[in-house]
Amino acid sequence: MSTVTPTLDNGKRSRLTGVVSAFKDPTTIIAIVVVTIPLAVMVLYPVVNVLVQPAIEHWQTFFSRTRYLTTLRNSLVMAALSTVSATFVGFCFAYALSRPNFPGKTFFRVTSILPLISPPFVAGLALILLLGRRGIITHGLLGVDVSMYGWHGLWLAQTMAYYPIAAMTLSGVLKSLNPTLEYAAQDLGQSRWGIFKTVVLPMTIPGIAGAALLVSMLSLSDFGNPMVIGGPFRVMAVEAYVQVVGMQNLGMAAAISVVLLVPSLLFFLIQRYWVGRRQYTSVSGKGGGLDPIELPTAVKWALFAFLSFVSLFVVAIFVVIVWGAFARTWGFDWSLTLDNFEFTFLARLGHIWNSVRFSLAAGFGTAVFAVIAAYVLLRKRFVGMKAFDFLVVLPAALPGTLVGIAYIFAFNRPPLVLTGTGLIIILSMAIRNVPVGYRTALAGLQQIDISIEESAADGGANTFQILKDITLPLLKTAFTVTLVYTFVRSMNTVSAVVFLVAAGTNVATTSILGLSEHGYWGEAAAMATILIAITSSVVIAFRVLGGKRLFEL
Amino acid sequence: MADSIIVPAQTRQRSDAGTPGSAHVELKNLYKHFGEVVAVNDLTLTIERGSFTCLLGPSGCGKTTTLRMISGFMEPTSGELLISGKSQRGIPPHLRNTSIVFQEYALFPHMTVRQNVGYGLKVHKTPKVELEKRVNRILDFIGLTAMADRSPSSLSGGQQQRVALARSLVMEPEVLLMDEPLSNLDAKLRVKVRTELKDIQRRLGITTVYVTHDQEEALAMSDKIAVMNDGVLQQYGTPWELYFKPDNRFVADFIGANAFVRVRIKQLSEASVQLGIGEQSIELPRKTVAMDVEKQGAAAILSLRPESIHISSAKDGDEAAGNGSWRLVGTVAMHQFLGAYVRYWVQVEGQEVIIDDHNPKVRGILSGEVVLRLGETEAQLFPVE
Numbered sequence: 001m002s003t004v005t006p007t008l009d010n011g012k013r014s015r016l017t018g019v020v021s022a023f024k025d026p027t028t029i030i031a032i033v034v035v036t037i038p039l040a041v042m043v044l045y046p047v048v049n050v051l052v053q054p055a056i057e058h059w060q061t062f063f064s065r066t067r068y069l070t071t072l073r074n075s076l077v078m079a080a081l082s083t084v085s086a087t088f089v090g091f092c093f094a095y096a097l098s099r100p101n102f103p104g105k106t107f108f109r110v111t112s113i114l115p116l117i118s119p120p121f122v123a124g125l126a127l128i129l130l131l132g133r134r135g136i137i138t139h140g141l142l143g144v145d146v147s148m149y150g151w152h153g154l155w156l157a158q159t160m161a162y163y164p165i166a167a168m169t170l171s172g173v174l175k176s177l178n179p180t181l182e183y184a185a186q187d188l189g190q191s192r193w194g195i196f197k198t199v200v201l202p203m204t205i206p207g208i209a210g211a212a213l214l215v216s217m218l219s220l221s222d223f224g225n226p227m228v229i230g231g232p233f234r235v236m237a238v239e240a241y242v243q244v245v246g247m248q249n250l251g252m253a254a255a256i257s258v259v260l261l262v263p264s265l266l267f268f269l270i271q272r273y274w275v276g277r278r279q280y281t282s283v284s285g286k287g288g289g290l291d292p293i294e295l296p297t298a299v300k301w302a303l304f305a306f307l308s309f310v311s312l313f314v315v316a317i318f319v320v321i322v323w324g325a326f327a328r329t330w331g332f333d334w335s336l337t338l339d340n341f342e343f344t345f346l347a348r349l350g351h352i353w354n355s356v357r358f359s360l361a362a363g364f365g366t367a368v369f370a371v372i373a374a375y376v377l378l379r380k381r382f383v384g385m386k387a388f389d390f391l392v393v394l395p396a397a398l399p400g401t402l403v404g405i406a407y408i409f410a411f412n413r414p415p416l417v418l419t420g421t422g423l424i425i426i427l428s429m430a431i432r433n434v435p436v437g438y439r440t441a442l443a444g445l446q447q448i449d450i451s452i453e454e455s456a457a458d459g460g461a462n463t464f465q466i467l468k469d470i471t472l473p474l475l476k477t478a479f480t481v482t483l484v485y486t487f488v489r490s491m492n493t494v495s496a497v498v499f500l501v502a503a504g505t506n507v508a509t510t511s512i513l514g515l516s517e518h519g520y521w522g523e524a525a526a527m528a529t530i531l532i533a534i535t536s537s538v539v540i541a542f543r544v545l546g547g548k549r550l551f552e553l
Numbered sequence: 554m555a556d557s558i559i560v561p562a563q564t565r566q567r568s569d570a571g572t573p574g575s576a577h578v579e580l581k582n583l584y585k586h587f588g589e590v591v592a593v594n595d596l597t598l599t600i601e602r603g604s605f606t607c608l609l610g611p612s613g614c615g616k617t618t619t620l621r622m623i624s625g626f627m628e629p630t631s632g633e634l635l636i637s638g639k640s641q642r643g644i645p646p647h648l649r650n651t652s653i654v655f656q657e658y659a660l661f662p663h664m665t666v667r668q669n670v671g672y673g674l675k676v677h678k679t680p681k682v683e684l685e686k687r688v689n690r691i692l693d694f695i696g697l698t699a700m701a702d703r704s705p706s707s708l709s710g711g712q713q714q715r716v717a718l719a720r721s722l723v724m725e726p727e728v729l730l731m732d733e734p735l736s737n738l739d740a741k742l743r744v745k746v747r748t749e750l751k752d753i754q755r756r757l758g759i760t761t762v763y764v765t766h767d768q769e770e771a772l773a774m775s776d777k778i779a780v781m782n783d784g785v786l787q788q789y790g791t792p793w794e795l796y797f798k799p800d801n802r803f804v805a806d807f808i809g810a811n812a813f814v815r816v817r818i819k820q821l822s823e824a825s826v827q828l829g830i831g832e833q834s835i836e837l838p839r840k841t842v843a844m845d846v847e848k849q850g851a852a853a854i855l856s857l858r859p860e861s862i863h864i865s866s867a868k869d870g871d872e873a874a875g876n877g878s879w880r881l882v883g884t885v886a887m888h889q890f891l892g893a894y895v896r897y898w899v900q901v902e903g904q905e906v907i908i909d910d911h912n913p914k915v916r917g918i919l920s921g922e923v924v925l926r927l928g929e930t931e932a933q934l935f936p937v938e
Contacts, residue, residue, distance in 0.1 A: 184659035188673030189647035
């Protein structure tokens, strides 16, 4: 989900990295073990556990009962719809913002950050408050009686929740295109529409495919929005939850999560082995200070109108959440009150505190682990490097639902009993952010010339000393980015933790879902407001303190 | 001005279809502002038909901006730009009879070499048969027929550069524009490719405007060079003129190596000017002085080319130094033996003069007190800035 996705190319890596032989320097072996063992325990062990769980009859039931086949179809249809719409909207944002003459860029950038730093289901929650049966627009303004529950509401919510991720990915791709190519085409007589069609679009297609795959995976594994707004339109993530919580049928839940894994893993592999090799990054320079070619006036204003519409919708989502937090009874009594916050502070403060401390722990853990993993891969040569790399990024392919259910199976019996602890939640949060942190650290490390480390080695320092004195200080940026990124994402995560929380370890997101499930809109909105306030403060503080761009187009 | 100068023979043999030497691209009082910054300041320049003209200067001097104005990617803030006598104001790049080759080649990575070269013709809806004929002809001309169906990324830097050139040439432009086309190549290849480029240009006789910051490249390729600095044209002339008759200190400094010595004007007459360097003095003919020498006692800068000074050991007497018309005495501070020549840093009255001895075998490496002698027409006098 990061904008930086450096690809590994073993052929290009300097032969010098092999100078330190694994046998002469035991730290290499130790480092590999330190990275591999936790991944084996936290990823492979639970996944294998869940894979062997469903019995034959679970599979027979799944593939014969309409109930399950419908949820499968619903999940796939919803993923397809949301992918098309979110990628389209994201492309419009990224393309418009890459043009020099597009007005209001800052506004569009800022509004697109909001969905990225808040729980995805905020979109669903807000849609109910805006357009639902008691919605401020539908009921309050227009006096019509419509329901947002169902596939259309879910589609809208997912589009709003995931278009910024598509935009962020595509923005990176469009920025890497050399504007000189557009000028060359123009010089040869091509029109602006022709340039878009024959130069920009063909070169962006791998990026569009990458963004689409990312959105598909997110939509497939989304739990919050279907829970809040899906209503009768049940998807697999929700069905798995119902099986666990409502029916205590863990075998069926395992089968569902494995079915969910198949497309997710497939998309992941396509992304890794097909899209990743078809990126057209410019060989040199940024076109000598040339800006990309300007948009034609009509296109500019058409895009401006479209982006404004989307952005105002985003603003409306967040305004209505905050408003909902202060409204006495949404849909009936719009007067302002602090009751909802009072409830939160009296009854749910512990959940918020849990979110904060678990996310913080996950952030630190992920950052340390990701930096070590990236360092090992980039600076050491050993047999099985490709497998190592694959293992580290594999968690990106795992739907949250699968992680949650797999952890139930893996850690409620010896040798590792973690059920009901905070640690299991922290681990589930951390593991899912390792791939992004690892890629960020790789990108950071690739900028550090190996010769700096070699000169330290020349001066007699061993691997550990080099790591401590040279590499770690240089990796500070990658470390803090991963820390903040993981913190924000963990604060907002729901699909895995919903299976893992216990009475003492409930977190804010699951708490909000529970409230909205029972129609406590005001209380849910108040908690969501607090959650968003925390994450946005962290992101703003990080930016102000000189951190690099995060969650930005 | 150009008549009295010896022009290298090769540049005279131009095969030009039009009227060689007539004005082709004319810039008249051209200005380009970027906010407060004046990127191009009152530029007036006439580029001759069929010529190879370099815009030369350090980065930020306005040379690339000028090229972009000729190509049509930028509109001048004010002034006139004519191509073949026609004003180009408001004419977009693709409607001008120019074609540009970019520094980073700008080849389309998702197309083959053939598709790249044929792109412009396809845009102009050239019939398929003719398109193929022209593409094949130009690929043959640049010697890349064998690479036609490969992707640009599988080609070497020099080959990519030739494809970019072919993509421009196939459009048969009147004026070919090149923006530092060799700067992405390594030093050795650069020399090779610049010879090829120059050869292609001469065979086609196409008017070419070439932007570079590399003075050696400019000297080697150009019929005319326009030296620019801070958006202002410093001098426009043949390589010969720029090297031996620089109009100002900037040009003298930018092209070739130069030693600048602070001098005092001691005496002025109709025919000559006498200069003092510390305790020593020399005399120059008045006509070689580029500046308006105002008055006696004024300070000035004497510009000396390292290779035009003869150096000999003071012990050997003046005759050994050759027949220079004036003479200075100094002390060798440092030397570097560079094979073909020895470079000396000589202290003369507390100032440093660089001297290249191209005949080290004759005199060996000199040290201690030396005598410098110079032909009277080989020094330039500039005002102090």
